[in-house]
Amino acid sequence: MRPLATQAPAVEPTGHDHEDLVVQTGRRTGATMAVAIHSTRLGPALGGVRLWRYLRDEDGVADALRLARGMTFKAAAAGLDLGGGKGVICAPSTKPATGDERRAIFLDFGDLVDSLGGRYITAEDVGTCPEDMVVIAERTSHVTGMPEGLGGAGDPSPFTALGVQAAMRATVKWKFGSPDLSGRSVVIAGLGHVGANLARRLADAGAEIAVTDIDPRKREFADSLGAAWLEPGDALEAECDIVSPCAVGGAISSSNIDRLRCRAICGAANNQLADDSLAETLASRGILCAPDFIANAGGLINVYREVNSFSSARAAELALGIETTMGEVLARADAAATTPLHAARELARERLDPQG
DSSP states (O other): BBBOOSSOOOOOOOOOOOOOEEEOOTTTOOOOOEEEEESSSSSEEEEEEEOOHHHHHHHHHHHHHHHHHHHHHHHHTTTTEEEEEEEEOOOOOOOOOOHHHHHHHHHHHHHHHHTTTTTEBBBTTTTHHHHHHHHTTTOOSSOOOGGGTTTTTOOOHHHHHHHHHHHHHHHHHHHOOOOOOOOEEEEEEEHHHHHHHHHHHHHHTEEEEEEEEEEGGHHHHHHHHHHHOOOOHHHHHSEEOOOOEOOSSSBBBBTTTTOOOEEEEEOOOOOBBBBBBHHHHHHHHHEEEEHHHHTTHHHHHHHHHHTTTTOOOHHHHHHHTTTHHHHHHHHHHHHHSSHHHHHHHHHHHHOTTTTO
């Protein structure tokens, strides 16, 4: 596999307890693409497809494996009849794919999805959008997150942001005694679709927000909200009530964990901890880390409504219910003297294997 230029770090290998892993080279584009299916115990494996520039193609495959496993826990903990899967496309160029090149990439990926016979349903993720799902739909019916004009659920990011805000309310209630976000200082790292939606919601809720992004042009957005702007290298280590990672995974690592000055972590990114063992380190420092697959389930809930045919109002209701779920997870962790991450996984495992 060829090396690719990237802004993302190399991804650490993960334990492989998955049902299936398919890696192909796109017939039209030569791009390396992978689908990892972790579990179909509760239903078809639903998870978005990520278009990203990796240092090596092997890193993209490892990312798919890690993310698919997280999707299993996310769907189970959210009470959805879905399994966990993830797609990854290793961007063949350092320049963003556009036009015919981009179309060919997603036609290739559509062929890969269709070859799996419905065991995996794809959707939007980092680097992709509802319009890309339309192209995939030319090659397979196993796709969700289509534009609303075509009868789909559209952009899931507002629902993800709604759920993360709900998770924050549970987090601050547990940490500070009240779910009120007004006056709470929050640093949002990453102003993509979800991070920007979350920033707007928190500003409306009266939170004191600071933001950052690798794209300096996002500073105009920060100014429009009256939010402070932080340089990307400084944001996670800023003193605040809550750090909210909303970009790619691995934001909290052994290289920065000792310099964190937040009181809690609650964000939209998947796999925010570079290593699960860091959950223990955070707990020992008194930093409350809200499990990401509980907090960010709103987007999955929204695309699931295309599969299960319920309304956007019902999707919003379920996303708001993340506040209750997160509260239960934090209470379980406290009662068992364990980390919230462990408690959240136990909650998911109870649904995956009700017989124990």
